[in-house]
Amino acid sequence: MKNKIIFFLFSFLFFLETKAQCAMCRAVLESEEGKGTAEGINDGIVYLMVIPYILVFGTIFFVYKKYKSTKS
Template sequence: MMRLKYIWILVLALFFTLPIDAQCAMCRAVLESEEGQQTAKGINNGIVYLMIIPYILIGTVGYFIYRNKKKAS
């Protein structure tokens, strides 16, 4: 029952995230001078994409460690 609760919390957290800006101040200053802002959006999406990969990897490893410890006991 608790496992289902954690799955729902994870699903809600993934679906109801707020848009974030991941640019540093210097990158933002350079990219804001552009007319269409398409490059700034692309850079921001790339930064967020690169930032999320380590969290997914660590979460996956943590899940497998948890599952193996739970199986052993």
């Protein structure tokens, strides 16, 4: 169980690069001269994707912690 938790934390927290764009956004941004806008769009998409995961895992963590303390 401990190995699974470590694996999920490692894979969730230590991603190096993500490419998260829909096909239409990619086509529009690749035709542009400056790549700053494309990087900004990628960062925004990743930011919007990560927030729900943090909220769900935080809730699960606190419920587990509460369950563990009442069980003892």
